[in-house]
Amino acid sequence: xxxxxxxxxxxxxxxxxxxxxxxxxxxxxxxxxxxxxxxxxxxxxxxxxxxxxxxxxxxxxxxxxxxxxxxxxxxxxxxxxxxxxxxxxxxxxxxxxxxxxxxxxxxxxxxxxxxxxxxxxxxxxxxxxxxxxxxxxxxxxxxxxxxxxxxxxxxxxxxxxxxxxxxxxxxxxxxxxxxxxxxxxxxxxxxxxxxxxxxxxxxxxxxxxxxxxxxxxxxxxxxxxxxxxxxxxxxxxxxxxxxxxxxxxxxxxxxxxxxxxxxxxxxxxxxxxxxxxxxxxxxxxxxxxxxxxxxxxxxxxxxxxxxxxxxxxxxxxxxxxxxxxxxxxxxxxxxxxxxxxxxxxxxxxxxxxxxxxxxxxxxxxxxxxxxxxxxxxxxxxxxxxxxxxxxxxxxxxxxxxxxxxxxxxxxxxxxxxxxxxxxxxxxxxxxx
Numbered sequence: 001x002x003x004x005x006x007x008x009x010x011x012x013x014x015x016x017x018x019x020x021x022x023x024x025x026x027x028x029x030x031x032x033x034x035x036x037x038x039x040x041x042x043x044x045x046x047x048x049x050x051x052x053x054x055x056x057x058x059x060x061x062x063x064x065x066x067x068x069x070x071x072x073x074x075x076x077x078x079x080x081x082x083x084x085x086x087x088x089x090x091x092x093x094x095x096x097x098x099x100x101x102x103x104x105x106x107x108x109x110x111x112x113x114x115x116x117x118x119x120x121x122x123x124x125x126x127x128x129x130x131x132x133x134x135x136x137x138x139x140x141x142x143x144x145x146x147x148x149x150x151x152x153x154x155x156x157x158x159x160x161x162x163x164x165x166x167x168x169x170x171x172x173x174x175x176x177x178x179x180x181x182x183x184x185x186x187x188x189x190x191x192x193x194x195x196x197x198x199x200x201x202x203x204x205x206x207x208x209x210x211x212x213x214x215x216x217x218x219x220x221x222x223x224x225x226x227x228x229x230x231x232x233x234x235x236x237x238x239x240x241x242x243x244x245x246x247x248x249x250x251x252x253x254x255x256x257x258x259x260x261x262x263x264x265x266x267x268x269x270x271x272x273x274x275x276x277x278x279x280x281x282x283x284x285x286x287x288x289x290x291x292x293x294x295x296x297x298x299x300x301x302x303x304x305x306x307x308x309x310x311x312x313x314x315x316x317x318x319x320x321x322x323x324x325x326x327x328x329x330x331x332x333x334x335x336x337x338x339x340x341x342x343x344x345x346x347x348x349x350x351x352x353x354x355x356x357x358x359x360x361x362x363x364x365x366x367x368x369x370x371x372x373x374x375x376x377x378x379x380x381x382x383x384x385x386x387x388x389x390x391x392x393x394x395x396x397x398x399x400x401x402x403x404x405x406x407x408x409x410x411x412x413x414x415x416x417x418x419x420x421x422x423x424x425x426x427x428x429x430x431x432x
Contacts, residue, residue, distance in 0.1 A: 011194075013304065013383075015327035017043035019118075019160065021055070021151060023188040024171045032063065032137035033145055033185075037071075037096075038111070039153075040129040044122040044324050045304045045335050046194060046386035052116010053130075054154040056095045057165075060146025063136050065089040070112025070132030071096050087137070093150075098130055109133045116156070122322055123302060123337050145186075153192045159199030162192040196388070202226070205389035206267045207382045211275040213372070214398035220265035224390045228266055239266045242294060261292040261349055268293040269346075271303060271389050275377045276360065283309075283370075283377075284362050287319075287336070289384070291346045291355035298346040301357075302337040304383040308376065309363045310334045318343065318359035331380055373400050 011017055020040045027034040039053060054074075064087040065073060077091035098116040099107060111131035119127035139145060151162040170187045174180070206220035226239035241262035260268050270290045277284040287305075291298060310323060310332035319336045326333050338344035338357060347355035370376075375397045382389040 012327050012329050013306070013324065013333055013381075014044045014046070015325075017046065017193075019043065019048075019153060019155070019192040021153070021162065021165075021190045021192065022171065023148065023165070024184040025145070025186040026184045028185065029135065029137065031141070032066075032135070032139045034133060034135050036109075036131055036133050036184075038129060038131040039118065041118040042121055042128075043194070043386070045120050045302055045383065047120040047123070047300065047302065048116065048118040048155045049300070049385065050115065050117060051156050052098050052114070053118065054095055054097050054116070054156065056093060056150075056152040056154075057148035058093050058150040060149055061143070062138050063146075064138045065094060066135040066137045068096075068132060068134045069107055070109030070130075071098050096132070098132070117300075118155075119300065120302060120335075122324060122335055123300075123320075147188050151190050151192070157199065157201075159194050159196070159201075160192045161195060161198060162190050165190045194386075201387065203390050204267060204387050205269040205271060205382075205384045206265045207271045207273065207379065207389045207391050209273050209378050209392050209397060211372075211377065211398045212277060213275075213400060216396075216398040218378075218392035218396040218398060220263075220267065220270060221390055221393060222264045224265040225267035228262055228264065241266060258296060259294050261294070261354060263292060267390075268296070269298070269384055269389075271382050271384060273305075273379055273382075275372070278372065281365055282362050283365060284360055286358065286360050288356055288358040289346055292349050294349050297348045297355065298385065300337070300344055301346050301385055302335060304333060304335050304381075304386075305379045306331050306333045306381040307379045308332065308369060311369075312364040312366050314364070315362040316359055317361070318357075321361075 020042060022038045022040070024036045024038070025033045026036060037055070039055065041048060064079070064082070066085075066087050068088050073089035073091070074095045074097055075091055076087075076089055079087050079090040082090070099113040100115045101113050103113045109132055111129060114127065114130050116130075117127075118130060121128045136145070147165045147167065149165070151165055153160040153162055165188045168187050168189045170184045172181050172183045175182055203225045206224040208220050209218040210216075228239070228241060239260065241260050243262045258268065260266060268291065270292065272288045272290070274286040274288070275283065276286045287303075289301070289303060304324070306329065308331045314321070314334070316336065319338060321334055321336045324333045324335055336359070343357040346357055349355050375394055378397060379391070382391065
């Protein structure tokens, strides 16, 4: 079943996904308060990659930020009204970014300094959040602190919409090995959700398909991520690319961070699903992700695949994998990502070959539903790093040979070849 792209903020593949922003006031000062701000990624497969998140808001009153640890404001603003002590930021609308892991100890705070990168929760929950501390001042002693307004999240580009900041029950944390609970004075919270419509991103990925039983390859649709320039012509739909007879130096690739190898689809990334073998109780798939971008690698990638075959146990050889809960989707959904220090990065393309990672997947058959006909063996939907991969068109899918069993029998293509060779040998032996 293919679902419509009209699902914007609500994602049936990740029904509870959001990014939560929490402000915890844990200490009052003479002219304000100290707060801990936490950004927590509850999306199962959507991570925040480099250059990282950027958080902004509007102060409700005349607040200034005296100091900050674990992050920094990108602009100080006009602090001329403060002659004896310079605040860290005086802007009415501060913009905050994360520090890198190399930040000096005096500038750090607990849970900080990931360079703005937040892992998807299903992949690494311990790296799915970040926090920093701010000292807020310039408030009258008798005034009540106001909630931040107009919260914005760039992660790193457009796509996220944040709700109003609301007061909730104060955050409680455990100390002394869990023997004591401590409570902050006040907690404000907002949730941000992602919309592909708001992001308005150009496609970056396409998916192609092939099988052992057919010479046909369902290629990526032409011009999926833009069109290949014809000669010197370059329009808004054309993408700069490097041909096979052109070197990187000739293409001036350093001036363009997103130059790709020339293909019909012109996508930086391609996911290829190959039905490799058909055994009696199992069937095997080879999954390959290729990077055609000469100047960009893809660290900490992940691929989400919707396929009915994942309803049965599966063994993945060279990737990590996990099944994700969904809402209203009849097919099961599996999330794949690389092994640390092995294939967690998809390297950029070189002059002679593209960067790629690959694995075999062995899936157990459910004979009540298993079939190789009518496109059943192919994914319904594929996402890479949270972005949709344009699928090969159904009318180009490899077809079963005439007379083939819909249930696929018990022999693999290797077994059939072996029996054919054995038949020839026996015929030669009899003739002699």
